[in-house]
Amino acid sequence: MAQDKKQVEQITDMEVDFAKWFTDVCKKAELIDYSSIKGMFILRPYGYAIWENFQKILDGKFKETGHENVYLPMLIPESLLQKEKDHVEGFAPECAWVTYGGSEKLEERYCIRPTSETLFCEHYANIIHSHRDLPKLYNQWCSVLRWEKTSRPFLRHREFLWQEGHTMHATAEEAIAETEQMFNIYADFCEHYLAMPVVKGRKTDKEKFAGAEATYTVECMMHDKKALQAGTSHYFGDGFARAFDITFAGKDNQPHHPFQTSWGVSTRLIGGVIMTHGDNNGLVLPPRIAPIQVIIIPVAQHKEGVLEANQAVMNRLKAAGIRVKMDDSDQSAGWKFAEYEMKGVPLRLELGPKDMEKNQCVLVRRDNGEKSFVSLDSIEETVQAMLDAVQQGLYDKAKKNLDENTYACSSLEEVKERMSTQGGFAKTMWCGDLECELKMKEEAGVSSRCIPLEQEHLSDVCPVCGKPARHMVYWGVAY
Amino acid sequence: MAQDKKQVEQITDMEVDFAKWFTDVCKKAELIDYSSIKGMFILRPYGYAIWENFQKILDGKFKETGHENVYLPMLIPESLLQKEKDHVEGFAPECAWVTYGGSEKLEERYCIRPTSETLFCEHYANIIHSHRDLPKLYNQWCSVLRWEKTSRPFLRHREFLWQEGHTMHATAEEAIAETEQMFNIYADFCEHYLAMPVVKGRKTDKEKFAGAEATYTVECMMHDKKALQAGTSHYFGDGFARAFDITFAGKDNQPHHPFQTSWGVSTRLIGGVIMTHGDNNGLVLPPRIAPIQVIIIPVAQHKEGVLEANQAVMNRLKAAGIRVKMDDSDQSAGWKFAEYEMKGVPLRLELGPKDMEKNQCVLVRRDNGEKSFVSLDSIEETVQAMLDAVQQGLYDKAKKNLDENTYACSSLEEVKERMSTQGGFAKTMWCGDLECELKMKEEAGVSSRCIPLEQEHLSDVCPVCGKPARHMVYWGVAY
Secondary structure, three states, X not given: OHHHHHHHHOOOOOOOOHHHHHHHHHHHOOOXXXXXXXOOEEEOHHHHHHHXXXXXXXXXXXXXXXXXXXXXXXXXXXXXXXXXXXXXXXHHHHOEEEEEEOOEEXXXXXXXXXXXXXXXXXXXXXXXXXXXXXXXXXXXXEEEEOOOOOOEOOOEOOEEEEEEEEEEEOOHHHHHHHHHXXXXXXXXXXXXXXXXXXEEEEOOHHHOXXXXXXXXXXXXXXXXXXXXXXXXXXXXXXHHHHHOOOOEEOOOOOXXXXXXXXXXXXXXXXXXXXXXXXXXXXXXXXXXXXXXXXXXXXXXXXXXXXXXXXXXXXXXXXXXXXXEEEOOOOOOHHHHHHHHHHOOOOEEEEEOHHHHXXXXXXEXXXXXXXXXXXXXXXXXXXXXXXXXXXXXXXXXXHHHHHHHOEEEOOOHHHHHHHXXXXXXXEEEEEOOOHHHHHHHHHHHOOEXXXXXXXXXXXXXXXXXXXXXXXXXXXXXXXX | OHHHHHHHHOOOOOOOOHXXXXXXXXXXXXXEEEOOOOOOEEEOHHHHHHHHHXXXXXXXXXXXXXXXXXXXXXXXXXXXXXXXXXXXXXXXXHOEEEEEEOOEEEEEEEEEOOOOHHHHXXXXXXXXXXXXHOOEXXXXXXXXXXXXXXXXXXXEOOEEEEEEEEEEEOOHHHHHHHHHHHHHHHHHHHHHOOOOOOEEEEOOHHHOOOOXXXXXXXXXXXXXXXXXXXXXXXXXXXXHHHHOOOOEEOOOOOEEOOEEEEEEEEOHHHHHHHHHHOEOOXXXXXXXXXXXOEEXXXXXXXXXXXXXXXXXXXXXXXXXXXXXXXXXXXOOXXXXXXXXXXXXXXXXXXXXXXXXXXXXXXXXXXXXXXXXXXEOOOHHHHHHHHHHHHHHXXXXXXXXXXXXXXXXXXXXXXXXXXXXXXXXXXXXXXXXXXXXXXXXXXXXXXXXXXXXXXXXXXOOEOOOOOXXXXXXXXXXXXX
16 A cells, blocks of 8 residues: 555645646646746646547537537738737737748738637638628637646636637627626536536626726635636627728628627636646546546456456446446556546446345545445446435535635725635725726735626725725635 | 529530539539638538538447547647658648748748648657557547649649548458448448449559658549549558557567558549539439438419428428428429439429328439339338339449440550540550559550459469559449
8 A cells, every 4th residue: 555645645735736736636646747948738538638638519509599510720911910909909919920830931920819809800701791691600719829828727727628609690689698698608618527616707808808898707716715717708899800801791781890708718717627626536538528427447357257246337327328437457456446536537446246246336436535334226327326425525615615715805905915815806996996806916916807797786986096986896816 | 494404504515515514513512602711711611511411420430439539739839740741742742831920920831731641650659658559549530732734623633532441460360441431431432322322442652642651542433434543541550659659568568569551532523523423414423322302392482381291291201300491482383393303302292282182292203314103101201212213223323334335455455445436434454554554544645543352363474564464443434
């Protein structure tokens, strides 16, 4: 057992150094590896399998709501990127530039897409002519590149995988409804699949997407009480459509500019799952997105009939649609327990000769370590119910963390004090002025996370300047 | 009908100008659009949906055979690309180079991956230590970039979507078996899903992949009798493993180099489908990969009960797992017929008031225009059987084209003559010398397509030099 224990001991204690614990888990659970370029990570099979599960669920929801997938080029000519002023200012500083094709210097530089609004607009200008061509509801699964200085597995990659939806509508109302619909799909995905409770709101002007009129955001609280922006949905009005000269003939036979949205989530969500649910034994995965939901470990597998009995249980669970794996390798039981705990498999099923005699097996929950002896008679239902219990248990625990660490403050001083001792989300009123937002950042070290859709009236005045308050805002320290 | 007819007339006649017909179909069937960078194309929803169907089928086959998906960075440092001599010589001339990150000049240039052998090798060097770590059976779905001078939809993109498998094995035998297994999966996919009969063989040294010991290829014949290389599978021996210093401790506790394969197919296969099955009315899609298998067109849809009856048939087909769409828009029937013919939908189902009285509907096959009146009683089985018939019909027609245009030749002169009049595949013996291969190219304008696995003994000598023959080779003009 010395060696088995060592495997676990190699992870930093999360209460000692959360950042180090996080990268340890990413490496030891074999989610990620480093490449020779700083900030460009390798998604290993186990990490990629989580992303594939995200894709399957989200892609289904996108298609149910009428979206179609497309693929646009990865390169953007510099002149195209420059067509929308705010947008280029936001993204140009972190573009990677292609200047040579083979041995020839290019006449114009191309950047690797940091996001594809400009490419979609160029395409839309070609294919949108009449109100009959609207809406266009497109989505793209791809990688994007942002040449950032700092990097961290999942949270900040120079290259990361994501999906980017880009839609065009005949009216502003339709576009706003689309922005909200996709934002709600993200919130639902976080809560019901990732077991991550969310705060839904709009970004302040300072924090919104470059070129957007409004950015809706889904904010989550991690185990260390820092905030993670989990997904965003943007409403553009007709700003890009004007810049790219996209017009359609309306039912009135007059030319109009269409109204636009974009929305995206990325592999960063995997980082969110790790930091929300993980513990000192490693990863803890919500069953609905776990590549392996149940790991079967035969006990005394050399004894007659044990492997066959385990195989039979595996086949039954598989037939019930449960993602199950059996490890009958020659590693020790202790090693296997540590290995699948590290990988966050929601349930462990043990079955040995004594259990066989009693027509039972052992189930151990990853989230709380609870051990039960259960009958094999309706093992499919028992396992499914326990997976649901793990899913709900993870959500409840995360919700408790969010609720206990969200509090109202009535002065900048109070925000500063609570933040330095407790962290989490401080909620205050706000006048809406950029100066007060900047002052909050400067003095209390927090950024505005969002203006929640569910507003509360905490007081009449902005705690920074004392002028009349316009909104309630959540503040926090963000990844 | 004048306008409906016009839609069809806008395609160039395939017998007049096949290349023009091909690009017309790509555009008019809404598979593709051009972007502002030459050679970088947009995959529109209908084109991308075909690719998604390919992915679903192939990804299933890869996983069934034990492969796992991963994602590696899109950029390769120049020094990494240079580690394997033959490989860099093959690819460096068509690399796109990133030289700036934001406003900073990079210390080393990075190329956008033209293929990822070097990246996989770098990763494998990190994660392969013991024979227990083998085999590694990885696959990646991504886009790659090759800065070529000429371009053509699907056939030659500067950026294209593909999958690249990269595997490592403890022995040469295992690696060769893997190379052959994946090559057979490709051949099976072409024949059973794309209805494209194949010639299976090995590439000559001249034509094999840069850095490979052997390249297996699946060659298909297009409607214009030119060849399309549909998929390749490479065996590398331990050449890359040596260059990248990848070693593992064997069961003998000694260090060994592992043996490697890679294999890939791309969106080029969509080009193959178009050029194999298309006709002067547009695209013709094999049912197994068609995004829409059956288009339902209600007849006299304003009459009472017609839409409901059509909807009911659609629901029954959907429930039977058939991909079906109903077009009840206000376009004319003629417009709809032309539209879905252009898009290559395998079956058209028409149902109007008279059919309803007789409990029947009309089915029209896209491949041969055959029209049948069939009972609604077991419409699911009838439609499925007819889809199978279309699938088989397309295969048979393509097989006939391949067989009728493949012929043995006994002299260079004969190859030259048959090629200029008939085209297709000439088969001859070959001594194995590069000079004779080059002479065949120079004088008859053909390249070696492959050394077929199924060898025939046509004569004892090479028709070019008269020396003893070693192989039978297929020659042709390739895309």
